[in-house]
Amino acid sequence: xxxxxxxxxxxxxxxxxxxxxxxxxxxxxxxxxxxxxxxxxxxxxxxxxxxxxxxxxxxxxxxxxxxxxxxxxxxxxxxxxxxxxxxxxxxxxxxxxxxxxxxxxxxxxxxxxxxxxxxxxxxxxxxxxxxxxxxxxxxxxxxxxxxxxxxxxxxxxxxxxxxxxxxxxxxxxxxxxxxxxxxxxxxxxxxxxxxxxxxxxxxxxxxxxxxxxxxxxxxxxxxxxxxxxxxxxxxxxxxxxxxxxxxxxxxxxxxxxxxxxxxxxxxxxxxxxxxxxxxxxxxxxxxxxxxxxxxxxxxxxxxxxxxxxxxxxxxxxxxxxxx
Amino acid sequence: xxxxxxxxxxxxxxxxxxxxxxxxxxxxxxxxxxxxxxxxxxxxxxxxxxxxxxxxxxxxxxxxxxxxxxxxxxxxxxxxxxxxxxxxxxxxxxxxxxxxxxxxxxxxxxxxxxxxxxxxxxxxxxxxxxxxxxxxxxxxxxxxxxxxxxxxxxxxxxxxxxxxxxxxxxxxxxxxxxxxxxxxxxxxxxxxxxxxxxxxxxxxxxxxxxxxxxxxxxxxxxxxxxxxxxxxxxxxxxxxxxxxxxxx
Numbered sequence: 001x002x003x004x005x006x007x008x009x010x011x012x013x014x015x016x017x018x019x020x021x022x023x024x025x026x027x028x029x030x031x032x033x034x035x036x037x038x039x040x041x042x043x044x045x046x047x048x049x050x051x052x053x054x055x056x057x058x059x060x061x062x063x064x065x066x067x068x069x070x071x072x073x074x075x076x077x078x079x080x081x082x083x084x085x086x087x088x089x090x091x092x093x094x095x096x097x098x099x100x101x102x103x104x105x106x107x108x109x110x111x112x113x114x115x116x117x118x119x120x121x122x123x124x125x126x127x128x129x130x131x132x133x134x135x136x137x138x139x140x141x142x143x144x145x146x147x148x149x150x151x152x153x154x155x156x157x158x159x160x161x162x163x164x165x166x167x168x169x170x171x172x173x174x175x176x177x178x179x180x181x182x183x184x185x186x187x188x189x190x191x192x193x194x195x196x197x198x199x200x201x202x203x204x205x206x207x208x209x210x211x212x213x214x215x216x217x218x219x220x221x222x223x224x225x226x227x228x229x230x231x232x233x234x235x236x237x238x239x240x241x242x243x244x245x246x247x248x249x250x251x252x253x254x255x256x257x258x259x260x261x262x263x264x265x266x267x268x269x270x271x272x273x274x275x276x277x278x279x280x281x282x283x284x285x286x287x288x289x290x291x292x293x294x295x296x297x298x299x300x301x302x303x304x305x306x307x308x309x310x311x312x313x314x315x316x317x318x319x320x321x322x323x
Numbered sequence: 324x325x326x327x328x329x330x331x332x333x334x335x336x337x338x339x340x341x342x343x344x345x346x347x348x349x350x351x352x353x354x355x356x357x358x359x360x361x362x363x364x365x366x367x368x369x370x371x372x373x374x375x376x377x378x379x380x381x382x383x384x385x386x387x388x389x390x391x392x393x394x395x396x397x398x399x400x401x402x403x404x405x406x407x408x409x410x411x412x413x414x415x416x417x418x419x420x421x422x423x424x425x426x427x428x429x430x431x432x433x434x435x436x437x438x439x440x441x442x443x444x445x446x447x448x449x450x451x452x453x454x455x456x457x458x459x460x461x462x463x464x465x466x467x468x469x470x471x472x473x474x475x476x477x478x479x480x481x482x483x484x485x486x487x488x489x490x491x492x493x494x495x496x497x498x499x500x501x502x503x504x505x506x507x508x509x510x511x512x513x514x515x516x517x518x519x520x521x522x523x524x525x526x527x528x529x530x531x532x533x534x535x536x537x538x539x540x541x542x543x544x545x546x547x548x549x550x551x552x553x554x555x556x557x558x559x560x561x562x563x564x565x566x567x568x569x570x571x
Binding site: 100103 | 336
């Protein structure tokens with residue numbers, strides 16, 4: 001199958017720092033591809049270059065077969081984008097925003113109203129379509145932005161942190177739209193996120209990027225398997241740490257203060273052996289490896305969630321998954 | 324065809340915004356009315372310019388001033404559009420930078436023309452008898468002035484990052500353009516150094532042209548006014564398309 005997006009040593013320098021450093025990816029048509037990384041990793045810069053609003057320092061890319069440097073006009077025709085900072089027009093109504101967009105993108109006149117109705121329904125904004133956008137909540141703006149991105153049925157849709165700072169319910173809705181679009185329209189979707197769950201849930205493939213470079217790229221499942229097992233956290237005397245080296249199923253040991261974090265193959269089956277070796281423990285927690293562990297494994301850092309709402313959501317999700 | 328539709332959509336956006344923010348019309352008409360009735364009547368009570376009442380003499384100048392201020396300050400909206408991120412959506416759309424510039428210019432010209440039209444209505448209250456031909460030529464001069472000054476504002480706007488910076492730069496520009504344009508005084512008896520400056524001020528030719536078609540009083544031949552103004556508009560328009568090409 002044809003590649004929707006190919007990048008060739010795509011690079012962007014800002015005043016000496018390498019925001020994006022020789023990025024090479026091939027993304028297939030219909031794929032949902034995630035760029036996962038902490039703030040400042042180069043995700044938005046990459047998207048900006050692919051959308052032709054930022055010129056690469058070196059290298060290039062093709063989108064839908066068109067070169068971003070030589071044929072930006074056709075690139076722009078092929079893409080839709082949902083920006084991290086909503087770019088819908090405050091002084092206009094929701095519907096007016098969409099109407100102007102159909103004109104910019106030359107959506108055939110006779111199907112305009114139908115398309116607008118469809119996308120409004122998709123994001124659940126029919127009732128508020130004739131209100132000024134300045135009266136919308138943050139979530140509604142983002143939904144309108146998403147509706148606008150889908151309006152001209154782009155071949156490739158870019159979503160830059162599509163659910164940043166949204167409540168869990170809206171986030172769930174948006175995830176559903178994204179999945180639908182990918183399935184029904186064979187739309188290629190590239191999303192950036194620093195939410196692990198988002199990447200895990202949606203993406204066929206994920207590139208973990210850090211400091212402008214791809215650290216590792218694979219399906220979420222393979223990435224998690226690459227961690228080498230489940231994660232077992234023990235609260236116990238750190239002096240015991242050496243004992244775990246004798247257990248065959250333990251592939252990695254980390255310790256700080258009185259926490260010991262073990263990476264264990266088939267933790268549920270091997271737990272008894274671990275507990276026997278550990279002796280006296282205060283608590284034990286087992287969870288399957290997450291993308292955060294993947295990120296930690298490849299970069300030695302954790303992805304911090306900085307948005308307040310997102311942080312709460314993350315914590316709730318973690319509590320749920322760790323049960 | 325799609326190119327014109329894109330431009331139309333950009334213009335339409337500006338027009339909707341203009342009709343929605345009616346305070347823009349009121350505030351932009353308020354200052355010229357103050358000039359006409361406070362300054363014009365006040366100074367006009369003591370002086371005459373030739374046979375003309377001073378208030379009538381400055382009327383074409385104040386008309387030009389309306390366009391000068393609203394036209395150049397219109398450029399601030401491109402700074403805001405960038406600042407509040409709505410321009411990004413336009414820049415990633417399949418529209419050429421020239422189309423974006425043309426759409427914005429036409430939007431600004433429409434704003435200025437509407438304000439100038441309200442000002443033209445005031446001429447009846449002042450007892451000016453505009454002939455239909457005079458009216459049409461007034462619109463032509465108003466359009467050329469608007470085209471050049473809106474372009475100027477957008478060029479500056481495309482270079483500036485903050486609205487405050489824009490206002491600073493533009494204030495340094497519009498006041499000299501206004502005061503040296505002969506809007507408030509005749510150019511016949513002024514010292515040589517001043518006349519040089521007034522000749523270099525493109526707004527001078529707009530004021531003189533409007534004075535010709537509205538009052539029948541002029542400093543330069545009609546074709547000079549029209550020619551210089553058209554050339555100024557063409558230059559600013561061309562520079563504007565280039566400025567938008569470079570804009571980030």
